[in-house]
Amino acid sequence: MSDDTSQRAIFATKIGAVAATVGSAVGLGNIWRFPYETGVHGGGAFIACYIVFVLLLGVPLLCAEFILGRGTRSNILGAFRDSSSGGRRWVGAGYMVILSSIMILWFYSVVAGWTLGYCYDSVTGSIAGMDSSEISDHFMEMTTGWRNVVLTVVFLLANAAVLLGGVTKGIERASNLLMPLLFVLLMVLCINSLSLDGLKEGMTFLFHPDFSKIDASVLLGAMGQAFFSLSIGMGCMTVYASYFNKESRLGRTALTTAVLDTLVAILAGVIIFPAVFTYGFSPEKGPALVFEVLPAVFGCMPGGMIWSAIFFLLLIVASITSTVSMSEISISYFEEELKMSRRNATILSSVLAMAGAVVCALSFGPLSDFTVCGMSMFDLLDYVTSNICLPVAGLIISVYVGWVVPARFTREQLTDGGSYPFPLYGVLMFVLRWVCPVAIMLIFLNSIGLL
Ligand code: PFF
Numbered sequence: 189m190s191d192d193t194s195q196r197a198i199f200a201t202k203i204g205a206v207a208a209t210v211g212s213a214v215g216l217g218n219i220w221r222f223p224y225e226t227g228v229h230g231g232g233a234f235i236a237c238y239i240v241f242v243l244l245l246g247v248p249l250l251c252a253e254f255i256l257g258r259g260t261r262s263n264i265l266g267a268f269r270d271s272s273s274g275g276r277r278w279v280g281a282g283y284m285v286i287l288s289s290i291m292i293l294w295f296y297s298v299v300a301g302w303t304l305g306y307c308y309d310s311v312t313g314s315i316a317g318m319d320s321s322e323i324s325d326h327f328m329e330m331t332t333g334w335r336n337v338v339l340t341v342v343f344l345l346a347n348a349a350v351l352l353g354g355v356t357k358g359i360e361r362a363s364n365l366l367m368p369l370l371f372v373l374l375m376v377l378c379i380n381s382l383s384l385d386g387l388k389e390g391m392t393f394l395f396h397p398d399f400s401k402i403d404a405s406v407l408l409g410a411m412g413q414a415f416f417s418l419s420i421g422m423g424c425m426t427v428y429a430s431y432f433n434k435e436s437r438l439g440r441t442a443l444t445t446a447v448l449d450t451l452v453a454i455l456a457g458v459i460i461f462p463a464v465f466t467y468g469f470s471p472e473k474g475p476a477l478v479f480e481v482l483p484a485v486f487g488c489m490p491g492g493m494i495w496s497a498i499f500f501l502l503l504i505v506a507s508i509t510s511t512v513s514m515s516e517i518s519i520s521y522f523e524e525e526l527k528m529s530r531r532n533a534t535i536l537s538s539v540l541a542m543a544g545a546v547v548c549a550l551s552f553g554p555l556s557d558f559t560v561c562g563m564s565m566f567d568l569l570d571y572v573t574s575n576i577c578l579p580v581a582g583l584i585i586s587v588y589v590g591w592v593v594p595a596r597f598t599r600e601q602l603t604d605g606g607s608y609p610f611p612l613y614g615v616l617m618f619v620l621r622w623v624c625p626v627a628i629m630l631i632f633l634n635s636i637g638l639l
Contacts, residue, residue, distance in 0.1 A: 196261055197431050205436045206444055207364050208513075209428055213449040214367065215510030216299050217417040219503060220478045222453040223460040225413050227471035229406045232397030235457070237410035242418065242446050245411070245627060248619045249420045249582050250442035252589035255601040257429025258438065263520035264423035267430070272593045281584045282521075285423040288577035289517040290537075292422070294544035295569045296514070297347070300507040301339030301549065302479055305330050307500035310493045315483050320467050323483050327476055332553035340549040341542060343504075347511045348538040351519065352531065367509070370502040374452065377459045377499070380489060386465030393471065394457050408635040411628070412574035417449055421578035421585065424513045427520050438602055439610055459485070475570075515541065575635070583628045590620035 199205040226234050260270040265282040269275045309315045315326060330336060381387065415421045429438070460481055464471050467484040471477070486496035515537050522533035547555065551565035560568050589598065598617075602610040610616075 198433050199431050199436075200433070202433070202436050202441075204364075205428075205432045206441055207367065208431070208509075209425065209441060209445045210448050211367060211506075211509030212419045212424055212428060212513035213417060213445050213510075214370075214452050215506045216296060216303070216503070217413070217510070218449065218453040219456045219506070220299055220475070221416065222413060223456055224474055224477040225409055226394070226457055227461075227464070227477055228474060229409050230398065230401040231393040231461075231471070232395055233399055233401040234406055234410055235394060235454070236397045236399075237402060237407055238414055238453075239450065241411050241414035242450055244619070245582065245624050246414050246418045246420060247442050247446050248616055248624060249415075249586060250418060250425055250445060251438055251602070251616055252585050252620055253420060253423070253425035254429040254432070254438040254442060255589055255593070255598050256585070257426035258432045258436070259597055259601045261430045263430070263524045264426055264517055265521055265525055267423070267426050268588070271597060272588075274592055278584070278588055278592070281581065281588070282423065284577070285421075285581050286518050286521055288573050288581065289422050289424065289514050290540055290544065291569050291577070292416075292573045293511060293514045293541045294548045295566050295573075296507070296511060297344050297541065297545045298336065298340050298549045298566060299475070300343045300504065300511065301336060301341075302327075302330065303500050303503045303507060304343050305335065305339045306479065306483070307497055307504060310486070310496035310500060313493050315487075315496070316493050317487060318483065320469065320480070320484055323480050323487075324476070326483075327479050331476075332556075334553075336549045336552060337546055340545050343507075343511075344538060344542050344545060346504075347508055347515065347541075348534060350508060350512055351515055351534045351538075366502060366505045370506055371452070373495075373499055373502055374455045374459065376495075377485070378455055380485070381459050381462045384462040384466040386467075387462040389465040390458075390460075390462030393461050393465070404631070404635040407631045408575050408579075411579060411631055415578035415582055416574045417453060418446060419510070419513060421580075421582035422514070423517050423581075427516050428513060430520075434604060437604070437608070439612070439616075475566075579628050579632055583625055586620045586624035586628075590617060590622075590624075 199208060256267040256271050260267045262270055264285050265279050268278040268282050306315070309326075315323065318326060381390070384390070419425055432441075460478060461471065463481050463485045464477070467481065469477070469481055469484075473480065482499070483496065486492040486499070489495055515534070518537045518540070519530070519533045522528045522536055523530060528536065548566050548569060551558065556564060558565065563571060599610075599613065602613060602616075
């Protein structure tokens with residue numbers, strides 16, 4: 189991406205565009221959230237629903253966001269406003285999306301802070317040789333104390349530094365190099381999992397779906413996870429597509445992003461669940477799952493702390509490529525709509541992020557008594573953003589691109605003005621007009637008990 193602030197940035201290559209979108213999609217959502225959601229929702233049946241949602245809703249919505257972004261080359265507000273003559277009436281959705289991106293950043297940076305803490309603890313060796321219960325205590329100590337706040341702030345400062353330093357030279361190059369490394373490391377850990385005693389049980393849990401377990405909460409959870417993991421319904425992919433060059437093929441980029449993202453999530457599952465059963469953890473542990481299971485895995489590997497340090501380091505990188513994309517939503521809005529400089533926009537976005545993230549970090553300790561509907565601030569934000577904000581925004585985007593944006597505009601983007609065919613145009617439009625809105629509405633109404 190060019191960092192020239194006088195001009196709108198553009199990813200230099202098609203590969204750069206794919207790397208950035210995959211960098212945004214692959215993150216804690218795949219390695220932390222996917223395994224714990226799978227565990228909480230009963231394993232294989234959840235994964236089956238998840239894959240259906242990625243293909244049925246995820247890929248078409250990615251295409252819709254790409255169309256809005258590249259077609260308008262604008263921030264999320266401009267993307268609604270400039271893509272159709274009636275677009276001005278839809279900018280409210282843009283504000284909602286900006287707000288949800290900030291809220292996701294709040295709890296996401298807390299988890300990224302834990303990753304930072306584990307990386308540090310691996311380097312110092314302080315988590316070496318711990319048994320399962322010591323690891324659980326360690327996690328508890330880290331999340332309830334002030335260390336949690338410090339780690340969150342340090343992570344957000346690193347995020348701000350990358351955003352200030354420029355996207356091309358910092359994050360784009362780093363992710364081009366480190367994302368493949370993360371893949372390699374995941375493969376190594378997968379192979380290690382194959383030797384664990386709990387392999388059979390873990391694989392059965394993951395890949396033998398018990399369809400009788402599917403209920404409204406599994407469906408809503410799987411849909412929310414698909415949206416979260418693909419970074420859709422957030423305007424993030426819209427903003428990134430506004431930096432795509434003319435040659436980027438939107439349909440292909442959407443499919444590649446969805447396939448790679450799902451692959452990483454499944455690999456994470458294959459790493460975690462055999463270990464869960466080997467070391468006697470409960471799959472239903474929730475957000476702590478990965479942070480308790482992985483140290484147990486590393487603890488039993490030769491040179492485990494070195495692997496652990498590398499793994500958590502790469503996870504930090506994967507998190508930063510995602511938080512950068514989340515921050516970019518508000519930063520591009522501040523820059524283009526409120527006419528701020530890149531520097532001031534980044535500072536404002538980081539201050540907003542820090543204020544909420546610190547409260548979220550404290551929700552494990554000093555603020556743990558402050559709950560809404562029985563949920564801590566952290567759980568509430570995770571639940572509300574993934575299960576309400578993202579699907580609602582997804583619904584709005586599908587209806588808007590399906591029904592309001594002129595066909596000429598969508599076709600132009602999907603075929604690069606007719607330079608290549610997009611044979612699935614009719615199918616895509618049908619899905620955006622009917623399947624996405626109906627599916628999202630049904631699942632949503634069902635899960636809140638109105639159906
Ligand atoms: N997709 C990211 C992950 O799986 O970690 C999270 C995310 C990034 C969500 C950017 C939303 C977003 F706009």
